[in-house]
Each structure stands twice: as C-alpha cells, then as structure tokens.
Amino acid sequence: MEKLELIAPCHFGLEAVLKREIQDLGYEIINVEDGRVTFAGDASAICRANVFLRTAERVLLKVGSFKAVTFDELFERTKEIPWEKYIPEDGKFWVAKAASVKSKLFSPSDIQSIMKKAMVNRMKQHYHIDWFEENGASYPVRVFLMKDIVTVGIDTSGVSLHKRGYRQLSSKAPITETLAAALILLTPWKKDRIFIDPFCGSGTFPIEAAMIAANIAPGMNRSFTAEEWTNLIPRKLWYEAVDEANSLIDDDIEVDIQGYDIDGEVVKAARENAREAGVEHLIHFQERAVKDLRHPKKYGFIITNPPYGERLEEKSALPALYREFGESFKKLDSWSAYMITSYEETERYFGRKADKNRKIYNGMLKTYFYQFLGPKPPRRKKYPEI
Template sequence: MGQYFATVARGLEAIAAQELAELGAGSVQPGFCGVAFAGDRALLYRVNLWARLPFRILMTVAEFPCRDAEDLYEGVQGVDWGEMVPPDRTLAVTATGKTQDLNHTHFTALQVKNAIVDQQRQRQGERSSVELDNPDVRVNLHLHQDHATLSLDSSGSSLHRRGYRPAVGLAPLKESLAAALIRLTGWTPEQAFFDPLCGSGTLPLEASLMALNRAPGLHRDRMGFETWPDFDPALWQRLRQEAEAMQLTTLATPIGGCDRDRDIIIQARSNALRSGVADQVQFQQQDLSQVEAPAATGILMCNPPYGERLGKGSDLAAFYALLGDVLKQRFKGWTAFVLSGNKQLAQAIGLKSSQRWPVYNGTLPCQLMKYDLY
C-alpha cells in the first residue's frame, strides 16, 4: 500500500476528499491545499485517470525532521534511491514550503538534487541528468514546521490540463476548479446545464465530460508514472481500456453556453471538438440580453467578469444588474450559481442568494452564490 497526497486548490479539500473516496482511496484525510490517502498501484493510476479536482498526485517516499541544509541533505541521503531513480533516468526536483533556515526554494531543490546524485555516484558510479521540463522522475520536497516530506510526482504536468484546451479566452477558469464548482452545485447529468457567459467553454465542457462519464486523464499525452522504473504498462492499458468502454455517447439533457464574442465561441467549439463532444454541446454567439433558457428547468452556472480579471473600466455594475434581470425573467424554475470575486458587484445582481461557498480562483478569494429562481 502506498501513501499519497493529492494537491488541490485552497478551499476544495473536503470535496476533493469525497471524490477520492468515491474512486476507492483509503485513509482519506483532507489537509491544507490537499488530501492524504492510501492505496495500491492500481488506485494511483486510477486516480490520475479519473480524478477531476486535483492538480497532482504525489507518492510519499519519506518524512523526516528538517531544520537546515544539513538535516535536509542527510534526510535525502537516508533514502535508497537506487530503484526509484536509476542513473539512466532524467531527474527534476521541485521544492515547496520553507523553514527558518531553508527559505529559498531554488537552494532547497538544489540540495535535494545534490544528495540524490551524490548517492548515485557513490553506489553506481554514475548519475542522472537533470531535465527540468519533462523529466523521467520528478521528486517533490515539501517543508512545513521543521518537517520534510519527500515524494515522487506521479502526474507529470498538472492534471487540470486535460489536453482539450489549447484555446482559452482572456480569463480561463482552470478545468479542475470548473469541475469542483459543478460538483458543489449538486448537478446531475439528468439536469440541463447552461452557462450564459461561457468564454472558451470550460464549465459546459467539464459538465459534458462528467455527463458522458469520460475520464479526464484520457486526453493527456503522458502521466508522470509512465517513465518510472516500476511502471506497469499492462495495468495502465487495462485501466484506460475500461475507462474507454465506460464512456456514454449521448447526453440525456442539453448542455451548452453562449458568449457575445464570436472569436471566443469559435475557441469554445474548437475545445469541444478536441474533447470529443462537439456533436453534444451547443455553443452560440449571443449577447446576455438576448439569452433564453434552453429547457424548463436546470442548472445555470457562470463566472462573470469581476474587475480583477476582465472588463476594468467598463460598467460592470450595470452588467451584473442585467444578469440578475435575465435570471429573474427567463430562468424561472432553474437554479443559478454565480462565481464572483467582488462583493459589491455581486450585490448588483439584485437577488438574494440562498447559499454561498468561499472558493479561490487562483489566489483570488471568491464566492460561489446560489440563487433559487421561482
């Protein structure tokens, strides 16, 4: 059984823990910006393939007390790297967190790399080359309160990069955050889903991938663990084939979005094509003032501009008031969810929210507000 840690956006730890438990993870424990869990190799592969909320899945290698550079070097040297990082594999080290003495992540990462390659030279007479962008093995060190955790990064590039979205608008919502927001709403694929301010389409696309039971990891070029010495290609192939066999081909209800910018709708359609749902998800160029509900009931969700992000200098208060009017007049019977990073603008919607969730969009504190529309 391996010990793992899924890194997630701040504020999403509890909902990510729920997702991991559903995927079969054991000993699930939410922490700060992540969730610890346990499982076998098949679970590690399955979580990388299926989890929609995490950024990375780290496999814990060792933990030790660590106050300064000497503690760090000795702690890293105390691990047997022989089978995890043979000299013929390229290596990269990332460091996060700090102690009073180790407060420069570049120096910390260098110290970890030195300890590993020194051990390789002593025991095998040769050492790994460093490859920062696309290493065979990425080692992660996290420092917190004079304690070090060493891990291997099983994901490679961040899992939020599904592989379907080279085309993004000016203010893209990360796919993992979009999936988390949809999950918070309690939406199910039997309900229509609509985003009247869809940008490059992330919210409707994530909803459609959930509804069609498409594993988000299927679009990715490579997982980090595929270049580990103990990689099991037969197991990975089997899990991918199972995921492909579980996909549905048609949506039960409409999923779509619109945006007033023609070029952005072209991007959204291009992203839908890449994710294999172009024939399922409807994207239309339409101004917010012209929007009509695509079904009698459903979930409306949007991430309007909030000054920090887009539209500085434009009259955003009037735009939010228009959004409130459209929700009231044209979406009776629906439930609406609006993500905003600006409380004053949110008040301009002119509706009373029935529930609010604090979430972070990157480093920006936001609120997801729920409106029951009668």
C-alpha cells in the same frame, strides 16, 4: 502489490470534492489538509488516479516526510530516503518545485539544490558511480515544507492534470478545467437537468459538464510522466486504466447543456474545444448576450465564471453587466445560479443575497463561489410496472 502513499494537490477550498472522488475510485483516505489529499493505493492507483480524477492538480508518489530546521538536517534526512528504490541508474531526477510555509527553511532555490545534492550523494553510494548520465525516464521531485515538516513526493503526472488536451484555444480569463469540474461537482446538478453558462468563454464549464454527464475520464487522451517508469509501474496497468475508462463512456445520452458568449470568435473557439474533447454533440453553443438569457423550462442550473474586471478599464462595465445578469436570472422561474467571481459588489448588482458563499483561491486570486438556490423539482411519480 505494494501499498503506496499518494498525494493529490487541489485548489484550496475544494478538498472535500477531491476526497469524494478518490473514495469513489475505491481508495482509502489517509489525510486531508489545505490544498491536498493523501490516500493509499498500489501501482495501478497511480494510473487510475491520473486518468480518472477530475479535480486533482497532479498525483505525487510520497517518498518521505520529516522535520528539518537547518539545511544540514534537510541534507541528511533527504539522504536517508531510499531513492534507489524509485529512481534507476539512468533516471533523470531534479527538485522541480519547493514551497515553504511557516518554516525556518524558506528559500526554494536553496532547498532544491541541497536536496538534489543529497539525492546524488545517496545514489552514488548505492550505484557505485560518480556521474549520472540522466538520459532515462524523468523523476521530477516536488517538496513542500509546512511548519518545518518536509513532505517529499515524485510527480507522476508531469504536465498539470488540468491540461486535459482539449483546450487548444482559450479566452481572455479562462477558468482551469480542474476548478470548473470541482465547482460543478459542488452543486447538485445532474445530467437530466438543464445547464447553461452565459459567459462560457472557451467553453470549459459546458465541456466539463458534458464530460461528467457522458462519464468521459478527463485523463484518457493525454500522457503522464510515470508512463515511462517501467521499473515501478508495468505498462499494462496504464492500458488497463484507459480500457476501464473507455468501457464506462456513455455519450448516447440526452442532455441540455448550453454555452453562450457575446463574442462570436470566442464561441467558435469553444466549439472547437468541445470537438477536441469529443463532446461537441452534447453542447449547444451560441453567440448571445447575458441580457438575452432565457429558457422555457423550469429547474435549470446556471454555472458560470463572469468577468471579474481584473483590468481597471473593465471595472466600470461590471455594475451594468451583473445587473443584466441578475435581471435575466429573475425571469428564470425556479432556476439556481452558481458563479465564481472576485467582484466584491456581486450581490449588490445581481440584486439578491447569495444563499451560500464559499471562498476559493483561483491561483493566488481570492474568489467567491456565490450560490443562489432555486427550489428542488418535485419528485417524479413512480408508477408500478404492469
């Protein structure tokens, strides 16, 4: 099969997690940049990356990269890309998104319209027609300019990969599924350790933890734009990827994953979402305030997304909330706590300085992933077999 270059965008600050995921799938990393990882693969890699990657926002098929500082240059270089190799005569094609950073060309709408004209121009010459019906499969193009270097990709995913298909109901400030999975994978949590989210909201952290524990691929119950690209990807490759995902599921496992929230309606929604994800039997949800957080066992993990107080009227409640959280955590002997928040007084009211801190952009919002580390559990003794 032909070698392709694929680009997987992700949250800024979490590139290393995505890189490891791609390597675990068996693909060669070409480049790691802010907010994206480029890797090599064949047509089956498009299917497997979409089905298996937990932390990528989407998967793009890279079709070109060039320098352009004028719109004429952008037009000519876009026209040089062999679009007919990717888009059939009846294909629906458009520049769905353009982003520009530190580049001479910075107007997204102008970039989009000029590139579309160049694509039409090229394909007119190849297909010898003046009008494209565009009534076939969709080929949305995404373009990114960084310091005048234009990178062009066709989006294979369609709806962003954080839309797993299980979250029918969400709370006020939900964390995306891809970000939740990436943050869990940043920690040393494993399925044999206790996991609690005391601000579980719509249940995203516990659900993603349960899917990781049961080895349920995040994309196996949704569709992707490139499923219609029968000119590039044989249908059987999609079936093979889903069959592989099915064969790897292990949901007969024993886990202790819990989600609490003070709002009973939100807890109901979280249960419904867990049912949709097929992991309801692996999670215990409960209506409970953070001041009532407790557990008899040692060496557990708290991974959570507490309220940030983005709305002014909620800001005044944050000191007491974070103080209660800190006091509950103090009583949990040997536990570790990880929280993502934009609240700048977190450490002050939590009552402890974080052992590690990582800046992560949640959309346009600058947040920090505070890590309060407990001791490692003692190694289990291995007895010789008799």
